[in-house]
Amino acid sequence: MDRKNLQDTAPRLPIGALSRRTGCNIETIRYYEKIGLLSAPARSDGGHRLYGYGHLMRLGFVRRARELDFTLDEIRALLRLAEDRDRPCTEAREVAVVHLTDIRTKIADLQAMESVLAETVVRCADGKTPECPLLETLFGSIDPSARPPAG
Amino acid sequence: MDRKNLQDTAPRLPIGALSRRTGCNIETIRYYEKIGLLSAPARSDGGHRLYGYGHLMRLGFVRRARELDFTLDEIRALLRLAEDRDRPCTEAREVAVVHLTDIRTKIADLQAMESVLAETVVRCADGKTPECPLLETLFGSIDPSARPPAG
DNA sequence: ATAGGATCTGTAGCGGCTACAGGTTCAAGA
DNA sequence: TCTTGAACCTGTAGCCGCTACAGATCCTAT
Numbered sequence: 001m002d003r004k005n006l007q008d009t010a011p012r013l014p015i016g017a018l019s020r021r022t023g024c025n026i027e028t029i030r031y032y033e034k035i036g037l038l039s040a041p042a043r044s045d046g047g048h049r050l051y052g053y054g055h056l057m058r059l060g061f062v063r064r065a066r067e068l069d070f071t072l073d074e075i076r077a078l079l080r081l082a083e084d085r086d087r088p089c090t091e092a093r094e095v096a097v098v099h100l101t102d103i104r105t106k107i108a109d110l111q112a113m114e115s116v117l118a119e120t121v122v123r124c125a126d127g128k129t130p131e132c133p134l135l136e137t138l139f140g141s142i143d144p145s146a147r148p149p150a151g
Numbered sequence: 152m153d154r155k156n157l158q159d160t161a162p163r164l165p166i167g168a169l170s171r172r173t174g175c176n177i178e179t180i181r182y183y184e185k186i187g188l189l190s191a192p193a194r195s196d197g198g199h200r201l202y203g204y205g206h207l208m209r210l211g212f213v214r215r216a217r218e219l220d221f222t223l224d225e226i227r228a229l230l231r232l233a234e235d236r237d238r239p240c241t242e243a244r245e246v247a248v249v250h251l252t253d254i255r256t257k258i259a260d261l262q263a264m265e266s267v268l269a270e271t272v273v274r275c276a277d278g279k280t281p282e283c284p285l286l287e288t289l290f291g292s293i294d295p296s297a298r299p300p301a302g
Numbered sequence: 303a304t305a306g307g308a309t310c311t312g313t314a315g316c317g318g319c320t321a322c323a324g325g326t327t328c329a330a331g332a
Numbered sequence: 333t334c335t336t337g338a339a340c341c342t343g344t345a346g347c348c349g350c351t352a353c354a355g356a357t358c359c360t361a362t
């Protein structure tokens with residue numbers, strides 16, 4: 001797979017076709033172009049965008065990376081690595097490792113929320129408390145030692 | 152705990168004190184007021200906001216709910232239930248159950264990402280592949296049967 | 303009286319899109 | 333060739349939940 005020089009060759013897809021092929025919204029494709037994530041494609045005489053194989057690959061890459069929740073900045077970095085370098089594996093791996101850590105943190109945070117909520121909902125279902133356990137939980141005592149927000 | 156009529160009594164905290172007590176940013180407090188999540192407090196002669204006990208309770212509620220990732224709209228609904236009704240438990244529980252489902256979906260999505268990423272990173276570390284496994288994964292084959300985006 | 307911290311209003315920006323409005327172009331059928 | 337109507341164009345504004353200013357005013361301790 002030669003992924004250097006994804007600048008475009010042959011097939012000329014209009015934006016709608018590219019959208020269908022990649023599952024990416026038309027508006028989003030134009031947005032990616034605007035922020036410089038996709039290079040500006042050729043145009044028809046009338047000004048319609050015409051995409052080639054390189055764009056198809058590149059947009060596929062972006063979509064896949066988005067499905068893994070990489071930020072657009074991370075994706076930009078990965079694309080640069082993929083296109084500019086011969087041995088990008090180490091650097092790419094670093095980006096992924098950082099991102100993996102972020103994801104694991106998010107999972108842990110959500111699991112903490114999940115357990116608080118699940119437990120509270122169960123207590124609600126009991127019907128044993130006169131007050132609503134959910135609302136009671138949210139109206140907890142204010143911690144007087146709460147620190148001020150950073151800044 | 153009488154939580155009806157949280158409209159304000161006695162202590163007159165300026166916004167900075169409320170911020171320190173609740174751990175909520177000053178800008179955020181003003182933002183909550185602007186969008187109608189917190190009622191406008193009394194003012195000093197010079198126009199500074201002065202908060203009472205009710206605001207302290209209400210903002211504490213909001214913060215706690217945000218920590219559980221409730222949206223501001225959900226929180227609005229919960230606050231209405233907490234203040235306007237006698238037996239809000241069933242309705243409050245419904246809001247929480249919906250939210251719990253959302254959280255569980257997010258966890259599942261993140262776990263799927265986590266396993267793809269973790270596996271890919273491990274393959275990167277192997278050093279057995281000539282190409283970078285991470286970049287290969289992202290440059291996967293485009294699914295020709297991909298459906299167009301909704302619309 | 304004065305210094306300097308706290309607060310005020312208003313606006314703009316973040317990420318990652320999405321949704322218009324109001325126009326032009328393209329491709330297929332008559 | 334003409335006509336339809338779908339696809340496409342540009343540009344702007346909105347979503348969520350804040351955050352970060354600028355530039356003015358107020359409050360309090362000395």
